[in-house]
Amino acid sequence: MTDYRRLRVALLGAGAVGSQVASLLRQHADELADRAGARLELVGIAVRDVDAPREVDLPRELLTTDAESLIVGADIVIELMGGIEPARTYLLQAINSGADVVTANKALLATHGPEIFDAADQVGAEVYYEAAAAGAIPIIRPLRDSLAGDRVQRIMGIVNGTTNYILDRMDTEGAEFADVLADAQRLGYAEADPTADVEGYDAAQKAAILASLAFHTTVPLDAVHREGITSIDKQMMDAARHAGYVIKLLAVCERLNAPRPSRSGEAAYRDEISVRVYPALVDRAHPLASVHGANNAVFVQAEAAGNLMFYGAGAGGVQTASAVLGDVVSAARRHIAGGVGVGESTLANLPIVPIGRVTTRYQITLEVDDQPGVLATVAGTLSDGRVSIANVEQTVAGEDARTARLVIGTHKALEQDLSETVDRLAASGVVERVVSVLRVEGD
Amino acid sequence: MTDYRRLRVALLGAGAVGSQVASLLRQHADELADRAGARLELVGIAVRDVDAPREVDLPRELLTTDAESLIVGADIVIELMGGIEPARTYLLQAINSGADVVTANKALLATHGPEIFDAADQVGAEVYYEAAAAGAIPIIRPLRDSLAGDRVQRIMGIVNGTTNYILDRMDTEGAEFADVLADAQRLGYAEADPTADVEGYDAAQKAAILASLAFHTTVPLDAVHREGITSIDKQMMDAARHAGYVIKLLAVCERLNAPRPSRSGEAAYRDEISVRVYPALVDRAHPLASVHGANNAVFVQAEAAGNLMFYGAGAGGVQTASAVLGDVVSAARRHIAGGVGVGESTLANLPIVPIGRVTTRYQITLEVDDQPGVLATVAGTLSDGRVSIANVEQTVAGEDARTARLVIGTHKALEQDLSETVDRLAASGVVERVVSVLRVEGD
Ligand SMILES: NC(=O)c1ccc[n+]([C@@H]2O[C@H](COP(=O)([O-])OP(=O)(O)OC[C@H]3O[C@@H](n4cnc5c(N)ncnc54)[C@H](OP(=O)(O)O)[C@@H]3O)[C@@H](O)[C@H]2O)c1
Ligand SMILES: NC(=O)c1ccc[n+]([C@@H]2O[C@H](COP(=O)([O-])OP(=O)(O)OC[C@H]3O[C@@H](n4cnc5c(N)ncnc54)[C@H](OP(=O)(O)O)[C@@H]3O)[C@@H](O)[C@H]2O)c1
Numbered sequence: 001m002t003d004y005r006r007l008r009v010a011l012l013g014a015g016a017v018g019s020q021v022a023s024l025l026r027q028h029a030d031e032l033a034d035r036a037g038a039r040l041e042l043v044g045i046a047v048r049d050v051d052a053p054r055e056v057d058l059p060r061e062l063l064t065t066d067a068e069s070l071i072v073g074a075d076i077v078i079e080l081m082g083g084i085e086p087a088r089t090y091l092l093q094a095i096n097s098g099a100d101v102v103t104a105n106k107a108l109l110a111t112h113g114p115e116i117f118d119a120a121d122q123v124g125a126e127v128y129y130e131a132a133a134a135g136a137i138p139i140i141r142p143l144r145d146s147l148a149g150d151r152v153q154r155i156m157g158i159v160n161g162t163t164n165y166i167l168d169r170m171d172t173e174g175a176e177f178a179d180v181l182a183d184a185q186r187l188g189y190a191e192a193d194p195t196a197d198v199e200g201y202d203a204a205q206k207a208a209i210l211a212s213l214a215f216h217t218t219v220p221l222d223a224v225h226r227e228g229i230t231s232i233d234k235q236m237m238d239a240a241r242h243a244g245y246v247i248k249l250l251a252v253c254e255r256l257n258a259p260r261p262s263r264s265g266e267a268a269y270r271d272e273i274s275v276r277v278y279p280a281l282v283d284r285a286h287p288l289a290s291v292h293g294a295n296n297a298v299f300v301q302a303e304a305a306g307n308l309m310f311y312g313a314g315a316g317g318v319q320t321a322s323a324v325l326g327d328v329v330s331a332a333r334r335h336i337a338g339g340v341g342v343g344e345s346t347l348a349n350l351p352i353v354p355i356g357r358v359t360t361r362y363q364i365t366l367e368v369d370d371q372p373g374v375l376a377t378v379a380g381t382l383s384d385g386r387v388s389i390a391n392v393e394q395t396v397a398g399e400d401a402r403t404a405r406l407v408i409g410t411h412k413a414l415e416q417d418l419s420e421t422v423d424r425l426a427a428s429g430v431v432e433r434v435v436s437v438l439r440v441e442g443d
Numbered sequence: 444m445t446d447y448r449r450l451r452v453a454l455l456g457a458g459a460v461g462s463q464v465a466s467l468l469r470q471h472a473d474e475l476a477d478r479a480g481a482r483l484e485l486v487g488i489a490v491r492d493v494d495a496p497r498e499v500d501l502p503r504e505l506l507t508t509d510a511e512s513l514i515v516g517a518d519i520v521i522e523l524m525g526g527i528e529p530a531r532t533y534l535l536q537a538i539n540s541g542a543d544v545v546t547a548n549k550a551l552l553a554t555h556g557p558e559i560f561d562a563a564d565q566v567g568a569e570v571y572y573e574a575a576a577a578g579a580i581p582i583i584r585p586l587r588d589s590l591a592g593d594r595v596q597r598i599m600g601i602v603n604g605t606t607n608y609i610l611d612r613m614d615t616e617g618a619e620f621a622d623v624l625a626d627a628q629r630l631g632y633a634e635a636d637p638t639a640d641v642e643g644y645d646a647a648q649k650a651a652i653l654a655s656l657a658f659h660t661t662v663p664l665d666a667v668h669r670e671g672i673t674s675i676d677k678q679m680m681d682a683a684r685h686a687g688y689v690i691k692l693l694a695v696c697e698r699l700n701a702p703r704p705s706r707s708g709e710a711a712y713r714d715e716i717s718v719r720v721y722p723a724l725v726d727r728a729h730p731l732a733s734v735h736g737a738n739n740a741v742f743v744q745a746e747a748a749g750n751l752m753f754y755g756a757g758a759g760g761v762q763t764a765s766a767v768l769g770d771v772v773s774a775a776r777r778h779i780a781g782g783v784g785v786g787e788s789t790l791a792n793l794p795i796v797p798i799g800r801v802t803t804r805y806q807i808t809l810e811v812d813d814q815p816g817v818l819a820t821v822a823g824t825l826s827d828g829r830v831s832i833a834n835v836e837q838t839v840a841g842e843d844a845r846t847a848r849l850v851i852g853t854h855k856a857l858e859q860d861l862s863e864t865v866d867r868l869a870a871s872g873v874v875e876r877v878v879s880v881l882r883v884e885g886d
Contacts, residue, residue, distance in 0.1 A: 024592065024747060034791075035591045035659070130589055136748040138589030146573055146581030148478045149467065149768020216478070287754065290733055304467060304765035305579040308755035311730065312748065322748035325592020348477075 004039045007332050010070040010099075011045045012090055013080035014054060014063070017104055017131070018045070020321035021078060023056040025328075032325070036332035044070040046081075055317070072097060076331045078324060079103040088112055095125045100331040104131035104324055110205035110221045113212065126334060128327035133209045134159055136319035137312040138326070139298050143213040151303040152214040155253040156441055159206040161294035161314045162197035163229050163249040165189045167279070168292050170237050171246055177232060189294055199228035200249065200277040207251035210298070211275040214253055217350040225276035225355040232279055236436050239365060239407060243393075245281035246289045250441055252276050256353060272351045274358050280441040281363055288442065356416035361390070361443070363409050364422065365435035370396060370404040374430045378406060381428060385421030387413045403432055409440070447482045450775050453513040453542075454488045455533055456523035457497060457506070460547055460574070461488070463764035464521060466499045468771075475768070479775035487513040489524075498760070515540060519774045521767060522546040531555055538568045543774040547574035547767055553648035553664045556655065569777055571770035576652045577602050579762035580755040581769070582741050586656040594746040595657040598696040599884055602649040604737035604757045605640035606672050606692040608632045610722070611735050613680050614689055620675060632737055642671035643692065643720045650694035653741070654718040657696055660793040668719035668798040675722050679879050682808060682850065686836075688724035689732045693884055695719050699796060715794045717801050723884040724806055731885065799859035804833070804883035806852050807865065810876040813839060813847040817873045821849060824871060828864030830856045846875055852883070 011022055025032065025042050033039045045058060046067035064070060067090055071077055077094035079101060081087050087108050094101050096119065103109070109116070109132050120127045130140045134157065143152070158164050162184065169180045181198070184190035196202045204226040212219040229249050240247050257271040282289050287309050291297040296314025301307055313319040368374045375392070382389055388411040395405045410418070418437070425431045454465055468475065468485050476482045488501060489510035507513060510533055514520055520537035522544060524530050530551050537544050539562065546552070552559070552575050563570045573583045577600065586595070601607050605627065612623045624641070627633035639645045647669040655662040672692050683690050700714040725732050730752050734740040739757025744750055756762040811817045818835070825832055831854040838848045853861070861880070868874045 020747070028592070028594070031594070032592060137751060138585035141584040141588055142581035145584055145773050146766065146769040148772035149471070149475060149770075150765040151471070151474070287733070290730070302765060304463070304761045304768070306756045306759070306762050308580060308753075310751075310753055312751035316749070318747045319749050322593040322745060323589065325747075326589040327592075329591035330588050 002033070004033045004037065005336065006041050007036075007038045007075040007335055008043045008073060009040050009076045009078065009328065010043055010074035010094075011078045011080065012067050012070070012087070013082070014045050014047050014058060015080065015082075016055070016317035017320045017324065018078075018080035019054055019056045019058065020318045021080065021324050022058055022062075024321055024325055032329065036329045037336045038332045040076075040328065040332060043074065046070050068093065071099070074099050075335055076328060077101045078328060079105060080324070081105075082107070084108055084111065088116070091116055092119050095119045095123060095127075098123065098125065100126045100128070100335060102128045102324055102327040102331060104129065104320055106132040106202070106205040106209060110208040113209070114218055126331060128331055129209070130327050131320045131323035133206055133213070134296050134298055134310070135161075135312070135314040135316065136323050137296055137298060137310050137314065138323070139210070139310050140213060142308075142310065143210070143300070147300070147302055147305065150305050151255070152300060153255050153303060154301045155210055155214055155251070155298060156288060157206070157210060157251040157298040158248055158288060158291050158296050159210070159251045159298065159314060160197055160200075160203045160249060161296055162190045162194065163203070164291065164296070165294040166198070167229060167232065167247055167249065170232070170234065171241065174234060174238065176234050177230065198230055200226045203249060203251045203277045207253060207275050207277050210251065211253035211273060214300070215255060215273050215348070215350055217273065217348045219275055219352065223275060223352040225278070227278040229279045236438070240281055240438070243281075243363065243407065243409075244284050245440070246284055247279050247438070248282050248288060248291075250278065250280045250282070250288075252280075252441060254358075256357070272353050274353050274355075276355060276358065278439060280439045282442050286442045356414070356419070358415045359412050360415070361410055361412055361440040362387075362418055363407065363438050363440055366406045366408070366425065366431050367403050367433040367435055368406055369430050369432065370402060371430070375406070377428065377430050378408070378425065381425050382408070382410070382421055385424065386417045387421050405435070445476070447476045447480065448779065449482045449484050450479075450518040450778055451486045451516060452483050452519045452521065452771065453486055453517035454521045454523065455510050455513070455530070456525070457488050457490050457501060458523065458525070459498070459760035460763045460767065461521075461523035462497055462499045462501065463761045464523065464767050465501055465505075467764055467768055475772065479772045480779045481775045483519075483771065483775060486517065489513050511536065514542065517542050518778055519771060520544045521771060522548060523767070524548075525550070527551055527554065531559070534559055535562050538562045538566060538570075541566065541568065543569045543571070543778060545571045545767055545770040545774055547572065547763055549575040549645070549648040549652060553651040556652070557661055569774060571774055572652070573770050574763045574766035576649055576656070577739050577741055577753070578604075578755070578757040578759065579766050580739055580741060580753050580757065581766070582653070582753050583656065585751075585753065586653070586743070590743070590745055590748065593748050594698070595743060596698050596746060597744045598653055598657055598694070598741060599731060600649070600653060600694040600741040601691055601731060601734050601739050602653070602694045602741065602757060603640055603643075603646040603692060604739055605633045605637065606646070607734065607739070608737040609641070610672060610675065610690055610692065613675070613677065614684065617677060617681065619677050620673065641673055643669045646692060646694045646720045650696060650718050650720050653694065654696035654716060657743070658698060658716050658791070658793055660716065660791040662718055662795065666718065666795040668721070670721035672722045679881070683724055683881070686724075686806065686850065686852075687727055688883070689727055690722050690881070691725050691731060691734075693721065693723045693725070695723075695884060697801070699800070715796050717796050717798075719798060719801065721882060723882045725885050729885045799857070799862070801858045802855050803858070804853055804855055804886070805861055806850065806881050806883055808878040809849045809851070809868065809874050810846050810878055811849055812873050812875065813845060814873070818849070820871065820873050821851070821868065824868050825851070825853070825864055828867065829860045830864050848878070
């Protein structure tokens, strides 16, 4: 066996992910040494309660509640505690004491990313976070390195397993949101408090991380437009299926302007971007439509590379541990090589436009009076609002023959125009109710 | 604009890929400088004929037939000539003169990879080859870095666009191989001499590269079992569809042994591997089944990460150029950082087993005499040969009522057992003809 140099690895957290990381670090020690060119010596594991029952067997003597002492003298610190504090303080402490750090903490990176990356830059440390963007799916290196010579135009990601599981079951079983959610909670696919998932907060954090990588710019979390899936009901699902769509919660990161000619002087490529999370209609023929269950996928459109998709498990303790360990090996290689490391390249400060300036197609479902002239009134209002109709379907609504249902597919329209127009329709005499307005993504 | 250090980039080849690389290097110069932390100065482009017409406008003064002079003093050399010689000599010259090298040359890497990587190791240079494994699909970094802490169990790749295009059209249009091939040649999806694609040579080169990355071992090209798609006909396609399968040309890289306990001493994880390329039946519900047209996809099963899939364009000049430029940016970052670089980790020399030792499921189609007792004879022969039957379907063959057709699905069986058993069936009195034997992959 090769006689490798030893690197001291400190682990903060031994929960769903951390316990698996600890277990794999010990189980695959020889292979990891060959991969990293160094022996990864787990010097300790910080937890809140050393006596708490653990999913996996961890040597009692490695556990400690004293994270700060563990960090001192570590070459690599792995943060898997979650939350903002004390995770933030520990990460900064690790960086300032000369360690490279690995984290899966999307909440922390989406809110304090610049502070942490700046601190690392100052001392020449590196921050690895493959597991923070899409769990086990390798997406950081492809975006940061493989596509570094290309221009990403758009990312559409299914980045939250819980909501994809719920929407997929609603779609395939024709079930209602509340029923599937309850079942998902029972089966462990959704948390007791499902807010972070079903309201899109988790997806918004990942969208901020993905957009900052794809467009090499800073993306504050509060610039991400966010809508959850709690308003999606069986009727909307059925209508979507009928029209050849499926409803997915998408994280969309988009470059808005066509590239300007590059010789026109400084910063010719400082386009604008949009980052948004919402349930959207996706054509059933689109590769994202066949992402089932709790799986995740990130669809990337790049100028030269064309369409790429990355698919896999977006969460799960052992799956996420795989991504964390890949980062640990990279950190170790860098430590051995002694270089300045891959670094993030120069960051721009691209303007992030509000949702009103986004352009997509829409599907509008209205309940209208079933009378002659109604369609003409609706069509007129849309056209006055600069929303152009691609197709209309009219069905008579169930028992109540007095009203009919109009499903209107639009061409691309500005969100601002669309929403003002829908308000005007709602206020008009002929529309009884705006049943739903959904964006169509994927073209 | 930041005042970046300049790096001298030499380009060898200005064909389908090279001309796009040259064009993007100039068009995106400012962005590339921001990404790389250095200005990438294209100092020259080596071609065979400086007066040949080119797809893109290249400054005449950059073109030269003198590749050797171009290499001298270059910081980064991009090899996009293709073929073994003089590409090999030039790459070695570049490495020995201190340059980092980027290549898309799968033929060269699959045959002379170890020589080139060794030469680079000797001088501390780096070889980048993202475009050599699956065109524009980022697969090298995920396998080498993101999954470095995990254990890849199996890769199934659709890595040749031409054959996927042909098989997809045969499947969707019910057309014959020869007709689709002729059409593909007319449309530019297949070369005038399609041998490298349809006989699986191109896929075998990529399989060797993927397997060596995934299993961190040396894989000689002649250890890759290879079968092409020329024997696939309409009837086999129809039968596959009928049984819920689609036929794909797969590159399969598989770890054969279950991991042995790791504390048993040296090299406890030196498993055996199998690397093979052949047309196989893939369940229509499998993500690989929905890879259409000339697209490529690499499906990866890893111990911790679970199932991952990487999808995109496997070829095309501009798509491939994206992968090449990503490598150029990585090479430039490394040059600036001055570290020893990512390196390939320690390589093992895992035994590569012959095809006879591979285990898969099979679908065997036989033309048999339509007489009582035939099924019992066939079943007996299979069972004697250690091939266990999962399901059988019998249909009477078209006009000739004298014979019937048996489609037999097997459980997992050893290829050696299977092929001896099929020989025995063919020689038996009751089997008129072995119509086809196809392997089933994906479970
Ligand atoms: N779970 C996933 O599938 C997944 C996927 C992608 C990313 N992530 C991210 O990975 C991180 C960890 O997630 P998880 O699911 O493993 O969390 P978890 O199961 O809640 O585990 C958290 C661990 O951190 C420890 N801890 C918490 N606060 C601490 C403190 N103040 N001092 C010392 N130890 C402390 C806990 O100790 P005790 O055990 O003593 O309570 C526990 O071991 C999070 O940032 C999460 O967003 C998770
Ligand atoms: N095309 C794809 O989609 C694709 C995808 C993945 C990987 N690749 C790989 O990328 C590499 C390049 O492919 P390609 O399609 O761009 O090839 P190509 O179109 O045939 O271009 C080859 C170029 O190399 C030049 N060249 C050939 N031999 C030379 C020599 N002895 N000295 C100087 N220049 C020489 C040629 O010069 P002239 O122009 O003067 O003839 C031409 O410009 C190959 O290794 C290929 O396997 C290609």
